[in-house]
Amino acid sequence: MSFITARQRRRLELLVNDIPLPKIWFNPQTSAPFQQCSQCGNPINADTEHLIEKVIENRHEVHAYALCMPCVQQFQSQLSIGSRQTVRDWFEAHTRMGARINALATREKRDPEAWIDACICSGVPSAELDAYHLLAHARGARLITGAMPYLISGACMTALQEILSEDTREANRRFLEQHLGSPPQRAKVAAKAALLV
């Protein structure tokens, strides 16, 4: 969220805005946009800003959740400033966010599906990935464009996880224990919450 500059965000908002949330971000249990925060249970209304993450393994959605911004901020507050800076630095070094936003902002056809056709970090097409994460920022049932939406491969998430400090890993573990399913799934998505930094 802080991976792009205010100027880049304004440019995107001018050129690419008011996009209905694509079905790929819907709640798999209801086949509709998430209606409540997966953590606190508060309703997601038309003006509720929130994040959505899905974890895809072998073409199957193994996890999907939505978090309202107060819950995102609560999670962030558990992390040290140093850890948050580490993640920002990693994104800056491993993604070309500025070039990506310029390309998206000039795309004639507003197709958010095309924004997640490859890993934001490695550039590997999603069709060639066994595991990946999808992240989106939304208000109600509309996409908010910015650093999100994006796709990041499982391999790149693992690389990110490896550079995180122990306090961040611990915060991730606590978050995952509260919110995710069976241990095998947890093991595979262990780095997910780092992206909320």
Ligand SMILES: [Zn+2]
């Ligand atoms: Zn919440």
